[in-house]
Amino acid sequence: MRLSALDARDSRRLRRRARRWTTIRKLVQYATLLVFIGLFVASRGSRWPAEVVNLPMRLDPLAMLAQLLASRTFLAGSTLALLTLGLTLVFGRAWCGWLCPLGTVLDLFSFRRERGQHQPPPESTRAVKHGLLLAILSAALFANLSLMVLDPLTLVYRTLATSVWPALDRLVIAAETALYRIPILHPLLSGFDRLVRPSVLPTAPVFYRGALVYAGVFLAVVALNLWAERFWCRYLCPLGGFLGLLSKVALLRREVGGRCTECGLCAGSCPAGTIDEAKGYASDPAECTMCLECLETCARGDVRFPLHLGAADWSHYDPSRRQALTVLAATAGGIALLGSDLVARRNGAHLIRPPGTLDERLLSQCIRCGECIHVCPTAALQPALTEAGLEGLWTPMLLPRLGYCDYACNACGQVCPVQAIPPLSLEEKRRQVIGRAHIDRNRCIPWADYGSCIVCEEMCPLPEKAISLDTYEGPNALGDPVSVQRPQVIAERCIGCGICEYKCPAAGEAAIRVYAPAAGPLF
């Protein structure tokens, strides 16, 4: 049906107004992404207070709820998530459309042209995200937070921390090293370096295990856009599922007015793919991300967002009671299986946790966000990959050969958004025993080779050093007389910071290694 001249003018005016909204939305999306990245960058070096820096994580209601259920401890800081819940109860899944950093990245890489007319998966696939949501919450009831790796905010933060940021640093270092050969560029290089370090990039290169895996997972999530737009948000995101179910009772919901000509343009432009031709181009408020694209595309300006009271209809992919119970039972079974597997305890010898935490407590409180891993100035905190079993995947552990626990630092506890690592003062943190060093006398240079080296003793940060030296005077392996100082660990004093292991000049594996503190019996 062709538009009359009057209709056409109206339409243009309405579309201009609508475009203002989508432009505002895009600006808000980019601004929030920049703020997210800005807070990520500012977190290192304690330049900004921890409560500001971990703000995005505390806004995440899924993370806060899961942590509350799993640890049964209420934290004042997590009430910030109520803001997001409040926003959802008024505006529906506006978080997904306007604020979520992963959502913004997925919009930036929407691959519209590459996707073409590819058929998206069937609607029932939307149930997967509800399943994952229920699994996360059920597991949390059993004090297990392993599935928090699926949360979008923790996903983005971890990827930034372990893959993107170190890789960016490596590129900059490569450029700087190459350009340093040209002497006239030195002042320019120094100026640039001072500008970016330590404010944006680290002063010493950082290495994280599993960086490739993390980048791979993130790229896979983005690549799924080739199958359907915002694939993650539609079918996989547990936070999206959570906010979606809440949106069933949101105040503002999309509605199509009586002047609809069934042109189908809105359905084509909807990133969430929720505008249903069969239902008269109505949309499911649990899937609608309030992006307002349909507002812009509708030639008749017939899309409205009026107030609604009362719940929206339940779709076939929304969780039923049976499905919820099935997921609960399956999760319980899964957790029981995890507990039967001894992996968590098998490699425990070198499983060193951040100061102030106990392994059991950490597993049920850590939301796997990676903030502590990022903030650690020596990159000592690394994600556990297999050391704590599948249960402990992506929880923080110390790898002294990659970085030592800085005696001058207590940043991890300050920044943790759920206090899984308790916020300790520097003095308290220095008193925490996180491990104990042992010297391998078969490889230690003075002990094995009669050589001169006491780097471990030199580096020990304690005022009363945990390494003492004795002097050996006698023949070496060739029979020549030597006098060497040999180190010995004083177990009662050692706090397990690992600087000895980090600095040990022995090739490959250090000759002094930190072991996890003596635990109780295996079970």
Place this chain on the structure above:
Amino acid sequence: MERITRREFLRCMAAGLGALTAGELLAACGRGATITPTHLPPPVLVPPAETEIAASSPEPSSTTPPEYPDLVVARGGEPRELVRQALERLGGIGRFVHNGDDVIVKPNICVAYNTYEYAATTNPWVVAALVELCWEAGAGRVRVMDNPFGGTAEEAYARSGIQDQVVAAGGEMEVMAGYKFVMTDVPQGLDLGQCAVYGDVLSADVVIDVPIAKHHSLARLTLGMKNLMGVIARREMIHANLGQRIADLTSLIHPALTVVDAVRILMAGGPTGGNLADVRQLDTVIASADIVAADSYATTLFGLLPDDLDYIRAGAAMGLGRSDLANLKIEEIALGA
């Protein structure tokens, strides 16, 4: 098959050469440059390789003009005054720093763990006094830096108190960036052949070494020569044959002026410290153009002799300076109060 035109052929050649050059440049990113140091003294006859020295040290490469003392020891005053008076007696800062010089002041900021009262890091006012003097001499640029082994540079610069005082004196604190460490030959080295050294230190006009006198388990004491370890990247390898290698490193860096901070000294538990009971307040500053002499005098503050330290013996044997205190022109001044 069509014949290739001259233009196409040249274009192919250019593209190929361009790719080769780009590849070389990219490969260079991983390697970094080797810098030839600009202020090495002329080669000196190296004595035999034992670290035991003869009864008197051989003549050092740079002889002090007769009107100046070899060493000045200032006692009993505020750190800033001690430094200023000591430098004045030594012949004034103008003897070392000239108009427009690029100056690097190298204090000891080895750890970020404690504040300056714990005597593990150089006194902030001693460092600041030197920065002030350099500006007065007309220096073009004055930078202060160290590469801590415990904690990050930002933490260490702040907690030691040195950042605040240096910035107040108009100096620059520089965090030693990884990309500037270049593999350098040590031509006079008897044991150390090559070492990754901070390029800017080698190309600077003047290097001023400002150690704090403190205990060290392997070296016995950390003084001026040992303080130079802060300018190299891989410190662990120096510990095998520490004495000779420190002397070798000193031959490469050759600071123009050494000012030993003995305002507070650390008697035990070094180099990290942490126990106030191990600190002794001496309110003393030692200044000399001869790093070996400065270190030699400093050993006496701990009740030791210069010969007790391996690196002093090695340095004297290499002709880097003199350790025979009895034959040196030493001026001791007391600042009253």
